[in-house]
Amino acid sequence: MTALTAPARPEEDASLRPVPWRRMAWVTWRQHRITLAGVAVFLGALAVCLWKVGLGLHQAYAAAVACHPVSSPGCDNLQSRFSGMDDFLANGYNLLAVPALIGAFTGAPVLARELETGTFRYAWTQGFGRWRWTLAKLVPLAVAVTAAAGAFSVLLSWYYQPYFAARNAALSLPELSSLGDGLFDLRGIVFATWALAAFAIGALAGMLIRRVVPAIAATLAAYTGLAVAAALYLRQHYLTPLVTSNLAFNKTPGSAWILSQWWTKGGTTVSQSTMNHVITPMFYRTFPQVHRSAPKGTAVHVQKGQTLLDVLHYLARHGYTEWTRYQPASRLWPFQWIEGGWLLALSVLLIAATVWLVRRRAA
Amino acid sequence: MNVIETSGLGKRYGSTWALRECSLAIPAGHVAALVGPNGAGKSTLLNLAVGLAAPSAGGVSVLGGRPAGSPAALDGIAFVAQDTPLYKNLSVADMLHLTRNLNRRFDQHYAQTRLAELSIPLKRKAGKLSGGQQAQLALTLALARRPQLLLLDEPVAMLDPIARHDFMATVLTAMADDGVSVVLSSHVLAELERVADYLVLVSRGRVQVAGELDDLLASHRMLTGPAADAGRYAGRAVVHVSCGEAQAHLLVRASADDPVPPGWEAHPVGLEELALAYLREPGTAALPGPARGRTLKLETGEPSEVRK
Numbered sequence: 024m025t026a027l028t029a030p031a032r033p034e035e036d037a038s039l040r041p042v043p044w045r046r047m048a049w050v051t052w053r054q055h056r057i058t059l060a061g062v063a064v065f066l067g068a069l070a071v072c073l074w075k076v077g078l079g080l081h082q083a084y085a086a087a088v089a090c091h092p093v094s095s096p097g098c099d100n101l102q103s104r105f106s107g108m109d110d111f112l113a114n115g116y117n118l119l120a121v122p123a124l125i126g127a128f129t130g131a132p133v134l135a136r137e138l139e140t141g142t143f144r145y146a147w148t149q150g151f152g153r154w155r156w157t158l159a160k161l162v163p164l165a166v167a168v169t170a171a172a173g174a175f176s177v178l179l180s181w182y183y184q185p186y187f188a189a190r191n192a193a194l195s196l197p198e199l200s201s202l203g204d205g206l207f208d209l210r211g212i213v214f215a216t217w218a219l220a221a222f223a224i225g226a227l228a229g230m231l232i233r234r235v236v237p238a239i240a241a242t243l244a245a246y247t248g249l250a251v252a253a254a255l256y257l258r259q260h261y262l263t264p265l266v267t268s269n270l271a272f273n274k275t276p277g278s279a280w281i282l283s284q285w286w287t288k289g290g291t292t293v294s295q296s297t298m299n300h301v302i303t304p305m306f307y308r309t310f311p312q313v314h315r316s317a318p319k320g321t322a323v324h325v326q327k328g329q330t331l332l333d334v335l336h337y338l339a340r341h342g343y344t345e346w347t348r349y350q351p352a353s354r355l356w357p358f359q360w361i362e363g364g365w366l367l368a369l370s371v372l373l374i375a376a377t378v379w380l381v382r383r384r385a386a
Numbered sequence: 387m388n389v390i391e392t393s394g395l396g397k398r399y400g401s402t403w404a405l406r407e408c409s410l411a412i413p414a415g416h417v418a419a420l421v422g423p424n425g426a427g428k429s430t431l432l433n434l435a436v437g438l439a440a441p442s443a444g445g446v447s448v449l450g451g452r453p454a455g456s457p458a459a460l461d462g463i464a465f466v467a468q469d470t471p472l473y474k475n476l477s478v479a480d481m482l483h484l485t486r487n488l489n490r491r492f493d494q495h496y497a498q499t500r501l502a503e504l505s506i507p508l509k510r511k512a513g514k515l516s517g518g519q520q521a522q523l524a525l526t527l528a529l530a531r532r533p534q535l536l537l538l539d540e541p542v543a544m545l546d547p548i549a550r551h552d553f554m555a556t557v558l559t560a561m562a563d564d565g566v567s568v569v570l571s572s573h574v575l576a577e578l579e580r581v582a583d584y585l586v587l588v589s590r591g592r593v594q595v596a597g598e599l600d601d602l603l604a605s606h607r608m609l610t611g612p613a614a615d616a617g618r619y620a621g622r623a624v625v626h627v628s629c630g631e632a633q634a635h636l637l638v639r640a641s642a643d644d645p646v647p648p649g650w651e652a653h654p655v656g657l658e659e660l661a662l663a664y665l666r667e668p669g670t671a672a673l674p675g676p677a678r679g680r681t682l683k684l685e686t687g688e689p690s691e692v693r694k
Contacts (some may be wrong), residue, residue, distance in 0.1 A: 039458050046487040053480060140474075144467035145524075148436045149488035150531070152457045156488070241570070383440065 036092045042151045047159035055160075058132070059167055061127045064142045066175045069121065069288050077182040080108050084185035087196060095224030105185070106197055115205035118179065119250065124216060126221020127242040129168050133160055134377070135238040147381075154382040158252045159293055161374050165222050172218030185277065189350075201355045202280035211359040216366035223244045223373035230384075254360070261361045269339060278352035287344050301343070305334055387414045387450040389437050390534045394444030394624060397430050399427055404430040405591045408444070412569060414534075416598070419582035420571035427570035427591045429468060429685045430653050435569075436465045449534055459494045463526035466592055468539040470521045474513025474611050478523060481512055485527045493589065497530035500556075518549025525553060529560050536560070538570035542577055550574075579657045589663060589668040599657060609636040611650035626663035639662040 083105040090098035134157070137143040144265050149154035183199075183206060185191075191198035199206055208217055225242040232238040286293040337344070350358070388411040397409040405427035412418045422426045431441040434446050437455015452459040456568055472481060477499065486492035501508065504526075505518050515523060521541060528536060536557070542550040558581055560566050572578055587595035595602065606625070616627055616634035623639035637655065646652045655663075 039461060040490075041457055042488065042490050050484055050487050051478070053484065095656070098580045123504055141467065141469065141471040144438060144465070144473075144489075145471050148437060148460060148463070148465040148467075150490050151487065151488040153437075242467060358618075 028082060029311070036361040038374070041155070044155070044159060046316065047151065047156065051160050051163050055129070055133075055164060058129050059164075062129060062168065062171055065125065066121070067227025070175060070178050072336075073178055073182050076108075077178075079107070079257070080182070081185060083108055084188075084196075088188075088190065088301055093194060102149055102195055113182075115179075117208045118209055119177070119205060119217075122218035123221050123246045123250070124197050125168055125172060126196075126218045127225045127239050127246065129164055130222035131242050132235045132240040133164065133226055133229060134381070135233055135235045138229070138233035139235055149238065154378050157378045161178070161226055161377065165374065166369070168222045169219040171214045173212070173215035176210060176212075176214035179214065198278055200278050200280040201352050202250055202258075202350050202358060206249070207258065207358065208254075210364075211355070212363040213359050213366070215361045217250070219370045220366045220373075223370035223377075224249075227373045227377045227380075232381050240330045258362065259350065260356055262350065264350055266346060266348050268344050268346050269335065279348040280350070280352070282348045282350065283346045284345060286338075287346060290343050298343075301338070303336060388412060389414050389418075390446070390448055390569060391451070392431075392444065392446045393433075395431075395434065395441055396443035397427075397434060397439055398442040401497070403442075403591050405434070405588075406443070408593050408595050410586060410587065410596050412567075414567045416584035417568040417570070417582050418584035418586060419578040419599075419657075420569060420586045420588060421573065421575065421578065421665075422571075422588035422594075423573060423665060426588045427624075428494055428588050429539055431588065431648050432465070432537050433570070436460070436537060443591075447556065449471060462534040462535035463537060464531045464535070464538065465537045465540055466521075466524045470524035470541070470542065470647075472512040472520060474511065476512055477509055477540070478506060478512060478515070479508040480507075481523065481527060482530075483680050485531065485625060489531050491532045493532055494523050495528045500526045500529075504552075516543050516549075520551065521545055521553055522556065523550065524650050525556055529556070529564075529566070533562070533566060536568045536570075537567065540571055540573075542574055550577060559583065563616065575661055577660045582657065585657065585661070587664050589665055591694075592668075594661075594664050594668065601618045602660060603655060603657070605641055606640055607640045607642070607644070607654050608640055608653045608659060609638055609640075609646065609650050609678050610634070611636075611647070615647075615649065 084103070085103040087098070087105045090101050091099065134143075146156060149156070151159075186206075187201050188196075188198075188199060188200045190196075201207065202209070208214060221242065224245050225238065227242045228245065229235070229238040232241055260282075260306055264282055284296075286298050336346070387605045390410070390412045392411075393409050396406040396436050398406075404425075420431065422428050430439065434441055435448055435454050437459065446454045448454050448459045449462045452462070473484070476484065482492075482494065482497050486494060498508070501523070504519065504522050506515065506523060512520065512523060521544075525538075538557070539664065541557075542553055545553060547599070554577060557568055557570070561568055570578075570582075583598050583599050585594060585595060586598060610633055613632055613634040615631055616636065620693075625637040625639065628635045630683075637659065640652070642652075642654070644652075
């Protein structure tokens with residue numbers, strides 16, 4: 024074997040300058056470009072589907088809105104055509120899985136794969152230093168995932184636009200609350216921050232669990248728990264809810280997020296079962312076309328809400344007051360900033376904890 | 387300068403000590419062999435030295451006092467871990483590029499020339515290389531960093547004899563040309579005999595022997611004599627006794643000048659015999675310890691040697 028003469032080692036300088044950060048850019052890109060491409064393909068395919076369905080939805084909406092006179096049978100047709108289109112993806116719960124999936128599949132393997140295959144012994148003994156290596160991987164990937172999710176949520180915002188238009192109630196078109204579960208977290212900044220949180224949970228889970236597949240599973244489980252807790256318990260408390268009596272009389276728009284409703288009579292709360300005894304006979308008197316024998320859940324079409332108001336007026340005349348706790352739709356952006364803010368803070372904390380664990384880790 | 391220096395170093399996993407009360411100083415300019423049975427604590431010691439593990443007790447510094455795992459330490463150390471982990475889906479060229487980006491120094495010319503000599507194609511995925519080629523690639527990446535200290539954890543355990551020979555040849559060439567100090571762990575004793583000039587023997591989490599191989603070999607003899615007489619040496623500087631029907635073999639601490647009892651024959655020992663004798667007697671507490679050379683010499687009645 025030929026002996027290679029090696030050039031002399033450069034003198035050790037006392038103040039050791041660390042390897043520049045930008046050198047890690049190539050490393051991170053080279054090792055994670057396939058994952059990032061996977062995220063792009065996944066979101067791209069989903070975006071094409073949404074775009075096609077969304078175009079149809081927007082056309083149907085435009086046709087329904089433009090129709091005149093509003094109560095003509097032709098317009099009724101157009102209105103129900105738009106109303107009937109919301110079964111595909113309109114229910115946003117399916118799309119809530121998107122940030123969880125892209126976050127978990129990019130975040131969890133970053134450290135778990137190194138630990139599982141043993142390559143951390145290579146990566147963490149190079150001159151770059153292991154906590155800097157971790158930071159230089161997690162931060163650009165987190166930014167990329169967040170940006171991809173943010174771009175995707177712009178499309179989602181456009182897709183759901185017709186459902187939040189102010190004129191919908193007047194046109195008997197569905198009007199949804201922009202704060203409601205499954206819609207609030209698809210628009211604005213929150214969708215992207217949920218993806219970021221999933222990534223950060225994944226990174227930490229990968230470091231703790233050290234194996235890719237269990238780390239992804241744990242990430243999805245933890246994410247689901249957090250998302251459910253946020254939707255059911257946290258979100259309604261971001262700002263003190265408003266309380267109003269006889270909401271329907273006040274014509275509060277359907278876009279309000281109603282948290283709870285209850286009845287009082289003479290200053291005391293009336294239980295729901297008592298109210299049912301009062302309301303049910305009254306209801307059947309007002310709507311004779313609905314038979315008691317009709318199967319549960321049969322839809323009742325209430326024209327323009329007029330007759331339902333009759334019921335409410337009847338109850339009000341007899342001393343009943345309906346109270347409603349709700350969050351007005353105008354709070355969409357404050358809520359977005361609050362939720363986006365704490366998710367961002369949580370993600371930063373999780374990533375910092377991951378870096379700290381790598382730094383002090385014992386093999 | 388000591389390339390690795392430990393004082394009272396210990397590492398505990400749960401309630402088990404993988405390494406304990408390890409005090410040792412390996413001077414620069416050697417190929418030091420870290421020998422011991424599986425699970426003796428060799429890998430633990432190396433992991434502590436590169437900062438992959440944090441000590442439970444005591445301390446470890448490298449390259450003349452740099453804290454293990456610090457940027458300054460990692461800059462001067464190249465570590466080839468057990469089973470030579472590489473990114474299997476990266477090409478050889480990408481592995482070179484990766485290592486260059488992760489270090490202040492990287493000798494691309496050296497790496498490429500070396501890989502060409504070994505006929506390892508740059509375009510092949512690291513995972514598609516043979517075991518020997520993967521080991522050579524990992525070693526080349528480590529050496530191209532121009533380290534002052536090369537740490538190898540069981541580098542040849544998985545290799546066939548030819549790959550083993552080639553690997554060690556590369557290590558020795560680097561040692562000769564570049565003056566890099568080497569510490570390698572292994573339980574393949576026969577391979578070490580050719581390359582090592584410094585021996586650290588680890589057993590059951592403790593350092594049993596440490597010293598320059600020449601000193602150690604010069605201060606140990608194998609005595610062969612009648613089995614009936616074997617008891618005469620008990621309690622003296624006997625490391626290990628193996629008795630046959632008629633003859634007993636005693637590994638004792640004694641120099642070539644020491645008188646041999648009548649009826650006995652003295653033979654010089656090799657690394658393998660020496661290591662085996664100590665490993666078979668982990669409880670002998672024949673602990674040269676950190677001042678290894680001196681203790682050995684004192685027991686054999688020689689003046690202590692002053693190391694430069």
